[in-house]
Amino acid sequence: MANGVLSFPLTSFHDDGSLDLDGFRAHLAAQLATGPGALFPACGTGEFFSLDEDEYRRVVSAAVEETAGRVPVVAGVGYGWAQALRFARVAEDAGADALLVLPHYLVAAPQDGLVAQLEQLAARTRLPLIAYQRGQVAYGVQAFRRITRIPGVIGLKDGHSDLDRLQRLTLNAPEDFLFFNGAATAEIQARAYAAVGVPAYSSAVHAFAPEIANAFHSALRDGDDKTADRLLRDFYVPLVELRDRTPGYAVSLVKAAARLRGRPVGPVRAPLTDPSATDLADLRTVLTAGLDLVGAAL
Template sequence: MKLSLESIKSALGDGLLSFPVTDLDDKGKFNSITFADRLEWFMSHQVSSIFVAGGTGEFFSLSQDEYRSIVKVTSETVKGKVPTISSVGRSIPEAIQFASIAENAGIDALLLMPPYLTECAKEGVFEYAKTIMQSTNLPVIYYNRANGILPAEYIQKLADACPNFIALKDGTGNMEALNTTIKTLGNRLIYIGGVPTAEIISEAYLSIGVNTYSSAVFNFVPDMANHFYKSLRAGDKETVNLIIKEFFIPFVKLRSNSQGYAVSLIKAGAKLIGKSAGDVRAPLPIPNADEVETLKKLINKAATLIK
């Protein structure tokens, strides 16, 4: 079922968003059966929108054939119950190809990742984003992070040039720059929090009008993730402070043990709750036994934080 633009925008702007991990079997191949089960499980836990093949879904390591399978399974499983978004990016030709694959599969919108370069001039990033956005009929969310960061004036230019540019996902955590963009563009765009473990700065996001964010921990503690989000939106500071102190601060500390753990720990958490998606692909590292044990204790703690 094709969703209306307004329903997509509404879901992106108010409700908890999440990025399922990509299921791999014991040989490192995409596992469509367990991935479909994961999507069903996500929908049973009140997720507002589902972003597949994202950063948490190891987009950077997926082949075109794997991507094609992921978006096909997603559309066939979700069936319009919530908006589905898939990533595009890398080079311009690849991004255009992936966008076409997603559109043909019935995906509702795209998340445009930064280009693959070590350094990019703002003018070049703008042309990169504009070219890709203008190549597709799908609504596009721009992921402002890494080597693809655009300041307010370039976001404005991009919005003027591309009517299908509907949302900005912040991956910087730079509240000054983000607030400048929000005050410059107003309600022309929807704004989404997108730093790793976005809950840790969710209060700051909310204070400048960013009502939602992507929750990676939804992959293994969905009930607590929902409880935290609802408490945040309700202004329940006591509960928000408690969960940040008891879960998110220790989790972020564990995440800082190694680069890549923003994804690796999510897959480890999924395995701990009996919903294994296999291991991460290189160059991401696999957490060691002590780290997995620490994560297990955090998962047990999360269950006690839900009233």
């Protein structure tokens, strides 16, 4: 998973909000054709929080079938551990390879509780777990040491971008423990994360412009600072500025950009909202600029 951009596919919906499984399969096929390091269906970008269990089963099953063992399939689970377990069992039956444990619902919790959440889930599923610290979940060093000793917990995805804290965690990790940069629009901070030992990252841009995502990944890998800087300055930074206009745009803009490119992903589900006409026009401008940089067409 550390050798390629991590794909977090969008979940396709019809205009009436119902699941569009054919559209989702088409989107998956396009994602897999670009060679991602792993596929993470039904996670944050895939609107896990809006799926019922049957929809979740169909989404994860489709991802496993379309992938056909080419790359790992890591399904999202969330809420409290008992509800997360219900989704974990569905993912097990569907053939997922691992689980990304999304932040629990609503309440703040002490460090002991954060550890217990993973302990309870790990004891009840055979699938490896990747903890996701974001929102109200943030592990201190002592709690982190404890979760690395939980059988089945294999990694941590970080969405806080607190590099001081993250460096402390990487220095206290077992040698084979996995770390992932899970910041929103992770490419913006990819260099900084790599500097503290976390080069692997998830890319929301890969869901709508894998040409751009792969060009940036290659530039980082090859030490091509000129190309990386140009992509950051002329595409990623304007995209982030647009993303920050409205809560939820981290997902809504990704789906809108995919639709601009003719991908059958449909609208977002409430409580998210699709971009305004003004923001959509600005998105088209940003996307066109990014594609021009890598020689691709809208």
